Structure formats: C-alpha cells, structure tokens
Amino acid sequence: MSTMATTHRPFRSATAEPLSVRWLLIGFTFAFLIVFLLLPLIVVFVQAFAGGIKAYFAALADPDSLSAIWLTLKTAAIAVLLNTLFGVAAAWLVAKFEFRGKDFLITLIDLPFSVSPVISGMVFVLIFGAQTWLGGWLIDHDIRIIFAQTGLVLATVFVTFPFVARELIPLMQAQGSDEEYAALSLGASGWQTFWLVTLPNIRWGLLYGILLCNARAMGEFGAVSVVSGKIRGASNTMPLHVEVLYQDNKMVAAFAVASLLALLALLTLGLKTFLEWRHGDELAALRGR
Amino acid sequence: MQISIRQLSKSYGSVAALNAIDLDIASGELLALLGPSGSGKTTLLRAIAGLEPINGGRIQFGDIDATELSVQERRVGFVFQHYALFKHMSVLDNITFGLRVRKRKYRPAREEIRRRGEELLKLVQLGGLEARYPNQLSGGQRQRVALARALAIEPRVLLLDEPFGALDAKVRKELRVWLRQLHDETGYTTVFVTHDQEEALELADRVVVMNAGSIEQVDTPEAILRRPATRFVAEFVERDAAGHYTAAHPPHPRTVHERVAHAVRVG
Numbered sequence: 001m002s003t004m005a006t007t008h009r010p011f012r013s014a015t016a017e018p019l020s021v022r023w024l025l026i027g028f029t030f031a032f033l034i035v036f037l038l039l040p041l042i043v044v045f046v047q048a049f050a051g052g053i054k055a056y057f058a059a060l061a062d063p064d065s066l067s068a069i070w071l072t073l074k075t076a077a078i079a080v081l082l083n084t085l086f087g088v089a090a091a092w093l094v095a096k097f098e099f100r101g102k103d104f105l106i107t108l109i110d111l112p113f114s115v116s117p118v119i120s121g122m123v124f125v126l127i128f129g130a131q132t133w134l135g136g137w138l139i140d141h142d143i144r145i146i147f148a149q150t151g152l153v154l155a156t157v158f159v160t161f162p163f164v165a166r167e168l169i170p171l172m173q174a175q176g177s178d179e180e181y182a183a184l185s186l187g188a189s190g191w192q193t194f195w196l197v198t199l200p201n202i203r204w205g206l207l208y209g210i211l212l213c214n215a216r217a218m219g220e221f222g223a224v225s226v227v228s229g230k231i232r233g234a235s236n237t238m239p240l241h242v243e244v245l246y247q248d249n250k251m252v253a254a255f256a257v258a259s260l261l262a263l264l265a266l267l268t269l270g271l272k273t274f275l276e277w278r279h280g281d282e283l284a285a286l287r288g289r
Numbered sequence: 290m291q292i293s294i295r296q297l298s299k300s301y302g303s304v305a306a307l308n309a310i311d312l313d314i315a316s317g318e319l320l321a322l323l324g325p326s327g328s329g330k331t332t333l334l335r336a337i338a339g340l341e342p343i344n345g346g347r348i349q350f351g352d353i354d355a356t357e358l359s360v361q362e363r364r365v366g367f368v369f370q371h372y373a374l375f376k377h378m379s380v381l382d383n384i385t386f387g388l389r390v391r392k393r394k395y396r397p398a399r400e401e402i403r404r405r406g407e408e409l410l411k412l413v414q415l416g417g418l419e420a421r422y423p424n425q426l427s428g429g430q431r432q433r434v435a436l437a438r439a440l441a442i443e444p445r446v447l448l449l450d451e452p453f454g455a456l457d458a459k460v461r462k463e464l465r466v467w468l469r470q471l472h473d474e475t476g477y478t479t480v481f482v483t484h485d486q487e488e489a490l491e492l493a494d495r496v497v498v499m500n501a502g503s504i505e506q507v508d509t510p511e512a513i514l515r516r517p518a519t520r521f522v523a524e525f526v527e528r529d530a531a532g533h534y535t536a537a538h539p540p541h542p543r544t545v546h547e548r549v550a551h552a553v554r555v556g
Contacts, residue, residue, distance in 0.1 A: 179373045181373065185439075
C-alpha cells in the first residue's frame with residue numbers, strides 16, 4: 001500500500017459491506033440454515049433414539065423394515081446401473097454427433113424433471129396395470145410389474161433418468177471430439193477409444209452424476225408410492241415404509257428408518273463434498289467454467 | 290509414401306467444401322495447403338486422414354487404394370490444431386499410445402515401447418519430460434509431444450493442421466525452423482495446413498493455394514511469387530515494399546462448418 005493511502009482512512013475493498021450489514025446477512029443465513037436444515041435433521045435422530053438404542057435397533061431389525069431397506073438398496077442399485085448406461089450413451093450421442101431432432105431429445109431427457117413424480121408413477125400403472133390390455137396379458141403370463149419390484153425399478157429409472165446425462169452433456173460438449181479423433185488416427189478401435197480416452201475424461205463428472213442419481217433413487221417417494229401398492233415386507237421401500245410406520249403411530253420405528261435414510265443422504269453428501277474438494281478444479285475445468 | 294488424389298469432392302448439404310480436387314504429393318515432400326479460412330484446406334487434410342467422409346473421388350497411398358480404408362487402417366500421423374493430447378496421460382503414455390493400442394501380436398514388448406517413447410522424446414528435444422502431464426507443458430512443448438505421438442506409429446504420411454496457429458510469434462519462428470530440420474532428418478511425406486503465406490512460402494517444398502474448395506495453383510514458393518497463376522493467388526501472396534507479405538485477403542471469419550450452420554439457421 002502506498003504512503004498516500006495510509007494518510008487516508010483505512011483501505012476498504014470495493015465489494016466489502018459495513019461490518020453491521022455483513023453480520024446481519026451472515027446471521028440471517030445461519031438462522032435459516034439451522035431452522036430449515038439442521039433442526040429437522042436433529043429431530044429425526046432425537047426421535048429415532050427416543051426409546052433408547054435398543055428400541056432403535058429393534059425397530060431396524062423388524063422383518064418389514066429389513067425388507068424395506070433391502071428392497072431400497074436393490075432398486076437403487078439396478079436403477080443407478082441402468083441410468084449410468086443410459087446416461088453415458090445419451091450424453092455421448094448428444095455431445096459428439098449432429099443430427100435432426102437433437103433439441104427434442106435433450107428436452108425428452110429433461111422430461112422427468114418437469115413431470116410430477118406421482119404422474120410418472122401413474123403412467124406406469126396405466127400402461128402395465130391389471131385393467132389394461134398389456135397388463136392383463138402380462139398377468140396371464142405370470143409377469144408382475146405393478147405392485148412388484150419391476151414396477152419400482154421402472155418408476156425409479158424414469159424419475160432419476162436425467163441426473164447422469166445432465167451432468168455429462170455439457171462436460172462432453174466442452175471437451176469436443178479431438179482427443180477421440182486423435183486416438184482413432186493412432187490406430188485405437190472405437191472400444192479402446194471409449195475406455196482409454198472418453199471414459200477417463202469424464203470419470204469425475206460421471207461419479208458425481210451417479211451419486212446424485214443414487215441419492216434421488218433411494219429417497220424417491222411419489223412415483224414409487226403409486227406403483228408399489230405398499231405391501232409390507234414385499235413392495236415397500238424405505239420412504240414408503242417410513243410413511244406406513246408413521247401412520248401406524250410407531251414413532252420410534254418411523255424415525256429409526258428415516259434416520260437411516262438421512263444417514264445415506266449424509267454419506268452421499270460427504271462423498272460429493274470429497275469429490276469436489278479433491279477434484280474440484282477438474283470438475284470445474286471439465287464443465288468449461 | 291507418394292499420395293495421389295483424384296476428383297475428391299465433399300459437400301455439406303448444398304455447400305461445396307471441396308470441388309473435384311486433383312493433387313499429387315511426392316514421397317518425402319513437405320507440402321503446404323495455403324488459403325483463407327473456409328477455403329477447404331483443413332477439410333482436404335482431414336479427408337486424406339480419413340477423419341472426414343467424402344462424397345466422391347479417390348485417394349491413393351503409394352500402391353494402396355486408401356479411399357475405403359478406415360482412419361485406423363490409413364496409419365496417418367495427424368497433429369491437431371490444438372494438439373488434442375490426452376490430458377489424463379503422462380507425456381510418455383501419450384507418445385506410446387499408438388503402440389500400446391495395437392493388437393497383441395503386433396504390439397512391441399513393454400520395455401521396447403518405453404525405449405521407443407524415450408527415443409522419440411529425444412528426437413523432439415523433450416528428453417527427461419516423460420513423467421509430465423500435458424497441462425504442465427508450454428504450447429511449443431505440447432506441439433512437439435503431439436508430433437512425437439504421431440511419429441510413433443511410423444505413419445505413411447504426416448498431416449499437420451495449423452501446426453503453429455496456437456503459438457506466439459517467437460516460438461512459431463523457432464518451431465518452423467526445427468520442423469523443417471526434423472522433416473529433412475526423418476524424410477516423412479508431410480502435409481501441413483496454414484493461412485499464413487509467409488509460413489507456407491518459407492517452409493514448404495511446394496505450396497497448394499486453395500480458394501472456395503478449389504485449387505488455384507500448385508507450385509514451388511518461388512514460382513508462386515514470380516508467376517501467380519490467378520488473380521486470387523497474386524493478391525493472396527502479395528508482398529509490400531519492405532518485402533513483408535501482406536494480408537490482402539484477411540482470413541475470412543467463417544469456416545465451412547459455420548457457413549453451413551448459418552445456412553441451416555437461415556433456411
């Protein structure tokens with residue numbers, strides 16, 4: 001700082017607000033975060049442990065709860081796997097090729113975000129339900145979709161479809177195709193090019209998309225509740241099971257299962273934060289800033 | 290490797306990018322494709338490499354008809370304008386990529402691959418930098434890595450797209466001299482694209498002047514300066530009183546791709 005400046009009042013950056021305003025804004029933000037985010041989270045865990053640790057684990061060990069946990073994990077695993085494949089394929093198509101109807105395809109990929117999840121569930125019931133022609137035929141051939149895991153997976157896949165694709169499209173568009181062309185000109189096959197060049201270039205973005213997809217898949221309620229039929233121990237996922245327990249007034253059990261869901265969400269958030277911290281530059285660079 | 294091109298045509302919808310191009314490139318020659326943006330020079334280069342599908346004509350590499358060959362089968366060393374180095378691989382891994390992806394029976398042993406990689410690094414004067422990553426290199430260094438990577442597959446022909454376009458003036462001059470030396474040492478048939486008259490005329494054995502998808506003249510630099518075949522060539526390579534080349538035709542801002550995009554939007 002020059003000697004001129006020191007004779008004047010202390011230097012203040014052009015973007016800095018007075019101290020009082022800063023504290024007010026920070027205080028307000030914190031209050032908001034505490035009331036809307038932290039408090040509910042604390043309530044979930046306090047309620048879950050209201051009957052003691054024994055009651056907590058007893059509630060989780062209940063066969064219906066275990067079945068719900070297992071079903072959620074299975075459904076999410078299948079849905080995430082499918083959407084990873086679909087997402088990579090769709091992003092690759094959109095980012096690396098020019099074709100008629102591309103904008104329409106991008107809109108279609110976004111559709112699940114704009115449709116209410118309940119409607120998404122209804123659509124599957126309307127297609128595969130027992131009263132429809134297709135549904136009747138399926139039941140005649142002993143293939144169960146609605147009120148069964150297949151339906152849950154279908155609904156979850158639909159609702160979580162955009163996550164991986166949305167994450168990858170801008171990233172792959174920003175990267176262009178030159179590295180792929182270079183690999184091909186050096187003699188690599190299409191398959192080698194994908195595994196050795198394309199995939200490594202999108203790996204962190206892909207992982208990020210998978211995490212977001214997984215979080216939503218496990219927490220999905222609306223679409224799943226329509227197709228599930230909420231058969232305890234058979235077609236109830238964790239979010240649905242929480243609702244059932246809550247309606248039965250089994251508070252400790254309801255919150256115990258809810259706390260497990262919250263824990264899964266926190267784990268996802270932790271992983272996501274770690275990714276951003278560890279590979280933040282790369283993620284930002286890949287997104288073309 | 291001698292290359293002959295016959296009646297090569299390419300169009301994007303109704304926009305013609307290449308009009309029945311005929312061109313013979315002698316073995317071991319250093320040839321420049323010179324022209325303003327949108328003249329089709331890059332399209333021609335990419336067509337030779339097999340990166341750009343063509344609408345008609347034939348491309349011959351020596352005795353081999355390359356027209357129907359895939360990019361991989363053509364075995365051309367292509368250096369991209371922005372190098373297209375693999376960001377997640379070390380310099381050595383970049384250079385040896387073409388050897389490592391070969392089918393097992395054609396692939397050299399691991400130590401042999403490493404030895405060849407280090408040899409190429411020395412050739413492009415980057416010895417000792419094998420463990421670096423592309424983002425740790427300067428522009429000129431990246432250019433050399435891209436060149437070494439293309440040379441690693443012992444290409445039939447070396448194709449360079451605006452090889453000095455992304456470099457500052459000083460590095461550009463140095464690299465130009467160096468590339469000429471490297472060419473004379475290795476003897477690869479080399480074709481490079483440029484919109485810089487000075488670069489083409491000082492570096493190349495022969496210069497192909499292109500305009501609007503057609504070849505205006507193919508000749509030695511002296512002949513092009515002394516006896517320009519068309520008015521376009523004369524204006525494009527004009528020199529001012531001080532002996533500097535003037536940009537009589539400032540590079541057209543639109544490439545063929547952009548013209549097509551524009552036409553599609555308007556139509």
